[in-house]
Amino acid sequence: MECSGPAVSQRSDQDRPAVWILACPPVPEGIVWAILCGLEEEGIPAQLRNVPEGPAEALAKQAADGSPLAVGIGVSGMEKVVALRLRELPSGRPLFELAAETCGIEELRRVGANAARLVKGDPLAHLE
Amino acid sequence: MPDESKAMAYVAGVDVGNNTTEVAVAELAADGEARFVASAIVSTTGIKGTVGNVVGIVDVLNHALGPLALRPSDLRAVLLNEAAPVIGDVAMETITETVITESAMIGHNPSTPGGQGMALGVTIRLENLEAVSRNEPYIVIIPGETDFEEAAGLLNRVMSTDVRIAGAILQKDDAVLIHNRLDRPMPIVDEVQEIGRVPVGMLAAIEVAAPGRSIEKLCNPYDIATLFGLDAEQTRQVVPIARALTGTRSAVVIRTPHGDIQTRRIPAGKLRLIGSRREADVQVEEGAEAIMAQAGKVAPLLEIQAERGTHVGGMFEHVRSVMADLTHQAVSAIRIQDILAVDTFRPQRVIGGLAGEFSLGNAVGLAAMVEADKIPMRRLACRLEDEIKAPVVIGGVEAEMAIRGALTTPGIKPPLAILDLGGGSTDASVINLAGEIRSIHLAGAGDMVTLLIDSELGLGDRSLAESIKRHPLAKVETLFSLRHEDGSVQFFREPLHPRLFGRVVVVTDEGLVPLETRELLAKITAVRRQAKQKVFVRNALRALERVAPAGNIRLLNSVVLVGGSALDFEIPRMITDALIDYAVVTGRANVRGVEGPRNAVATGLVLAYV
Numbered sequence: 001m002e003c004s005g006p007a008v009s010q011r012s013d014q015d016r017p018a019v020w021i022l023a024c025p026p027v028p029e030g031i032v033w034a035i036l037c038g039l040e041e042e043g044i045p046a047q048l049r050n051v052p053e054g055p056a057e058a059l060a061k062q063a064a065d066g067s068p069l070a071v072g073i074g075v076s077g078m079e080k081v082v083a084l085r086l087r088e089l090p091s092g093r094p095l096f097e098l099a100a101e102t103c104g105i106e107e108l109r110r111v112g113a114n115a116a117r118l119v120k121g122d123p124l125a126h127l128e
Numbered sequence: 129m130p131d132e133s134k135a136m137a138y139v140a141g142v143d144v145g146n147n148t149t150e151v152a153v154a155e156l157a158a159d160g161e162a163r164f165v166a167s168a169i170v171s172t173t174g175i176k177g178t179v180g181n182v183v184g185i186v187d188v189l190n191h192a193l194g195p196l197a198l199r200p201s202d203l204r205a206v207l208l209n210e211a212a213p214v215i216g217d218v219a220m221e222t223i224t225e226t227v228i229t230e231s232a233m234i235g236h237n238p239s240t241p242g243g244q245g246m247a248l249g250v251t252i253r254l255e256n257l258e259a260v261s262r263n264e265p266y267i268v269i270i271p272g273e274t275d276f277e278e279a280a281g282l283l284n285r286v287m288s289t290d291v292r293i294a295g296a297i298l299q300k301d302d303a304v305l306i307h308n309r310l311d312r313p314m315p316i317v318d319e320v321q322e323i324g325r326v327p328v329g330m331l332a333a334i335e336v337a338a339p340g341r342s343i344e345k346l347c348n349p350y351d352i353a354t355l356f357g358l359d360a361e362q363t364r365q366v367v368p369i370a371r372a373l374t375g376t377r378s379a380v381v382i383r384t385p386h387g388d389i390q391t392r393r394i395p396a397g398k399l400r401l402i403g404s405r406r407e408a409d410v411q412v413e414e415g416a417e418a419i420m421a422q423a424g425k426v427a428p429l430l431e432i433q434a435e436r437g438t439h440v441g442g443m444f445e446h447v448r449s450v451m452a453d454l455t456h457q458a459v460s461a462i463r464i465q466d467i468l469a470v471d472t473f474r475p476q477r478v479i480g481g482l483a484g485e486f487s488l489g490n491a492v493g494l495a496a497m498v499e500a501d502k503i504p505m506r507r508l509a510c511r512l513e514d515e516i517k518a519p520v521v522i523g524g525v526e527a528e529m530a531i532r533g534a535l536t537t538p539g540i541k542p543p544l545a546i547l548d549l550g551g552g553s554t555d556a557s558v559i560n561l562a563g564e565i566r567s568i569h570l571a572g573a574g575d576m577v578t579l580l581i582d583s584e585l586g587l588g589d590r591s592l593a594e595s596i597k598r599h600p601l602a603k604v605e606t607l608f609s610l611r612h613e614d615g616s617v618q619f620f621r622e623p624l625h626p627r628l629f630g631r632v633v634v635v636t637d638e639g640l641v642p643l644e645t646r647e648l649l650a651k652i653t654a655v656r657r658q659a660k661q662k663v664f665v666r667n668a669l670r671a672l673e674r675v676a677p678a679g680n681i682r683l684l685n686s687v688v689l690v691g692g693s694a695l696d697f698e699i700p701r702m703i704t705d706a707l708i709d710y711a712v713v714t715g716r717a718n719v720r721g722v723e724g725p726r727n728a729v730a731t732g733l734v735l736a737y738v
Contacts, residue, residue: 037276041240041304086607088623095607095626121605123630123642 018045019115020063023075024053031082032075034105038112044069044119046112056081060094069119073111075100082108084115137204138165140192141523141733142185144211146176147551147692149184151192152730154738156204162738164720167727168192177211177454177503179511186515200516207523207733208512210505214569215451216497216552218579219443220474221396223413226372226487228480231325232387233369234297234317234380236483241378242303242316246335246345247294248355251328251382254279257286265294267332270306271323272299280309287311295334297380299323317378322482331356332382346381347374356383372487389478396492397435399467401426412440416469416492423467431463432496440494447498455500468495468572470662475586486586493579495663497553497571523733527557527567530690532735533728535559536720539713540686543677546717546728547668547703549693551575554664556671558684566675572667574693580659585645585652595634595641596656600697602635603649604628610640613653657698664699665706672707681710688717694725 019039023032032048039046047067051059056076060083063072070087074094080101085094095118098111114124137156142149149172154162168191174180185208189200200206249267252260257268270279279302287293288311296306296316303318315336320326333355335343345351349370353363366381368389373379396412399419403426410422423429434441448462455462470493478485509520523529534546542563548555551574557567574597582593602610607623610633624640632649633640645652669681677683687707689700694716704714717725 037305040308041301043240043304088606088608090623093623117630121630124626 014066015068016045016047017068018047019069019071019073019119020067021046021048021073021075022051022054022059022063023048024051024059024077026077027075028077028080028100030105031080031100031108034108035073035075035082035112035115038109038114039116040112041109042113042116042120044116046115053078055079056083057085057092057094057097059083060085061091064089071115071118073115082111084111084118086118138193138196138198138202139205139207139734139737140189140200140203141207141209141529141730141737142188143209143526143529143727143729143733144172144176144181144185145550145691145729146172146214148172149181149188150727150730151185151188152727152734153192153196153203154734156738160738162734164731164734166192166196167723167730169726175450175454177213177505177508179508181508182511182515185512189516201518203516203518205737206512206516206518206520207737208505208509208520209526209529209729209733210502210522210524212499212502212526213451213454214497214499214553214555215447215454216495216550216571216573216575217443217447218493218495218572218576219439220472220491220493220579220583221394221412221439222474222476222489222491223394223396223415224391224490225394225476226389226391226478226489228387228389228478228482228485230384230387231327231480231482232382232384233373233389234320234326234382234482234485235373235376236319236481236485237376238301238303238317238319238378238483240301240304241318241336242307243295243313244336244338245313245315246333247315248331248333249292249294251297251326251330251332253328254282257282257291260286260291265292267294267334268296269323269326269328270296270298276300276302276305277309280306284309284311297323297326297334315378317380320483325482327382327384327387330382330384332380334378334380336378342375342377343373343379346370346379347376352381355381397438397441399435399440400433401429402431402433403427403429412438412492412494415490416471419467419469419492419494423469429465431465432467433464440496443494444496447496451498451500455503462498464496464498466497466569466571468570468576468663468667469493470572470576470580472580472583474583491583493576493583495572495576497569499553499569521737524736525565526729527555528565529729529732529736531557531559531565532732533719533730534688534690534717534732536731536735537688537718538721540688542686543684544686544688545672545675545684547671547687547689547694548691549573549664549668549689549699550691554667554671556668556675558675558677560677568671568674570667570671570674572663576663577659580662581656584655584659585643585647587645592634592641592643595636596643596652597659598696599634599636601632601649601653601656602640603632604630604640604642613649657702660696660699660702664693665702668703669706681707681712684710684712687712687714688725689715690717690719690725690728 056074059074064087074083083094084096153166170188173184249265298318303316434444452459473488474491545558602612604610631642
């Protein structure tokens with residue numbers, strides 16, 4: 001099974017099975033990096049795109065709608081909010097929404113790990 | 129008014145049980161015939177047989193009489209069962225523990241190990257890697273403080289200088305991240321919490337299996353012998369390590385001078401079994417088979433005693449003191465009359481483990497029971513009379529009332545046995561063709577089943593174990609669907625809570641309860657069924673053999689199940705299956721054709737009065 005290599009791909013490869021991450025500036029490097037590590041450790045590919053603007057929840061919906069694995073993460077640099085959703089969820093209700101300022105690297109990695117587990121069907125990590 | 133009261137007299141039969149209080153209300157016609165008009169059930173208040181029961185009795189009477197526009201004071205009589213108290217309880221003794229000495233192995237199951245295959249090397253910490261002088265392969269120990277990118281970079285740099293790195297052991301969950309960045313593939317085991325205790329400078333073997341598979345070499349003593357150059361005696365000593373690593377996805381074995389993994393016996397005290405002609409002592413740590421075998425040799429049992437300071441000893445004391453209070457006797461006069469021992473397991477932390485390993489320790493579950501002839505019911509009857517202003521009559525013996533009530537089930541005839549599978553004891557009563565009634569109480573029932581489920585799944589949560597006992601399981605497959613244990617899929621309009629996602633859940637009437645365990649659904653189902661089998665099926669046979677005519681179950685015509693456990697979704701079928709060979713018609717009672725397995729004693733009380 002091939003799932004090796006750093007998970008970021010900037011190629012616009014629409015069909016490759018991957019979780020999509022849409023981020024709008026100003027995007028703090030560390031936040032996206034931590035999320036990508038969480039996905040990579042769980043062995044699920046991710047695709048990162050930068051977009052001009054948008055609230056995290058709407059970006060997450062766009063990402064989930066576009067992702068062939070039907071899982072998307074939205075990162076809003078303006079609000080510093082991260083949202084995770086599955087395509088089939090009703091609009092306006094992401095699965096998780098975090099304020100990136102108040103959570104540490106571990107929690108952001110967990111968002112990535114949970115995105116991967118949603119794809120795999122595994123129980124999610126560390127929910128309060 | 130007087131004419132009406134002569135024609136329409138009402139009586140109520142009240143059965144106060146350990147868990148529930150039930151009532152059957154009947155209208156007495158002028159010719160003396162009883163017509164049942166209402167029934168109700170509530171939880172028993174207080175211990176059965178004490179004045180604390182009054183609250184529950186009044187409650188259940190109101191429940192039944194309310195819809196008839198009657199009050200308790202309108203009753204001609206309230207009939208109470210003469211309670212023959214039986215107190216049962218359960219306890220567990222763990223009799224083995226597992227110890228890893230000198231950190232000789234790592235056998236947890238990290239969810240995302242890195243790489244694949246087997247490697248042999250000398251253990252070395254990452255910070256010492258650049259200063260190596262030996263020309264042999266290394267296995268690098270990487271603590272959690274090190275960033276995974278730096279670690280990967282350092283490993284690559286060192287490997288480019290012809291130093292051989294065969295594998296790595298990590299503290300954090302970073303195996304895949306590091307492996308993805310290495311110039312050469314190698315097996316990597318992660319999530320080793322006690323990384324500081326991994327022995328340094330020792331020869332070690334590391335193995336990671338492909339996804340979905342388990343290791344093949346480090347669970348085989350002869351492969352370990354090959355890797356470490358062991359002789360026959362040394363190979364014999366690594367057998368426990370090989371066994372402990374069987375079935376794992378990844379493993380590390382470290383050749384420390386005297387390290388190994390041991391299963392140690394834990395002293396758990398002894399039981400003294402006193403029969404009418406013989407006595408015997410048996411050590412609890414010998415296991416349930418040995419205990420029950422000795423009990424069989426000493427039968428019929430008069431008394432069982434346990435050693436003080438043990439869990440079992442504490443439980444025996446508790447049961448005896450509850451009964452002493454109930455019957456106003458001294459504790460010293462109370463004797464434990466029956467026990468049921470069952471071999472079981474308890475997952476427990478491995479002592480000396482480096483990564484939070486668990487292993488299954490052996491344990492013995494013990495149920496004990498004590499019974500008394502009867503308790504003075506007069507205080508309860510008087511208090512009840514004061515409360516409801518209606519005459520209270522103490523009815524007949526419980527077993528007899530139960531049989532009368534059970535006989536209202538369509539399709540049965542004597543010789544009839546009723547099995548009451550309660551919480552604290554398994555009870556059986558038989559009526560033969562001559563109308564004679566015999567009954568027996570045995571230790572081991574619902575509470576024991578719950579104890580076994582709690583123990584074998586390592587839940588540490590008795591009420592969760594109770595839930596698992598009573599309800600079927602399902603696996604949540606998506607946010608909108610789950611698959612029940614029978615394979616059928618159920619969809620939901622609203623998304624399920626994320627904490628249920630991917631988990632095995634208990635399907636209760638109040639909602640879905642997620643389980644923390646990583647065990648598969650099929651395994652949990654098996655634990656539940658085996659617990660019911662080991663306790664209820666075994667005790668059903670034990671009890672029926674003791675009360676059946678001439679001890680022969682075949683001579684019974686009908687066996688009916690009564691009580692709460694008869695409503696369980698699997699137990700009646702298990703007992704029916706076990707009794708197939710005896711050619712006995714077995715099934716849940718259907719008291720008066722409408723109540724199912726409930727209300728037998730309450731109904732019987734009314735029928736006896738009429």
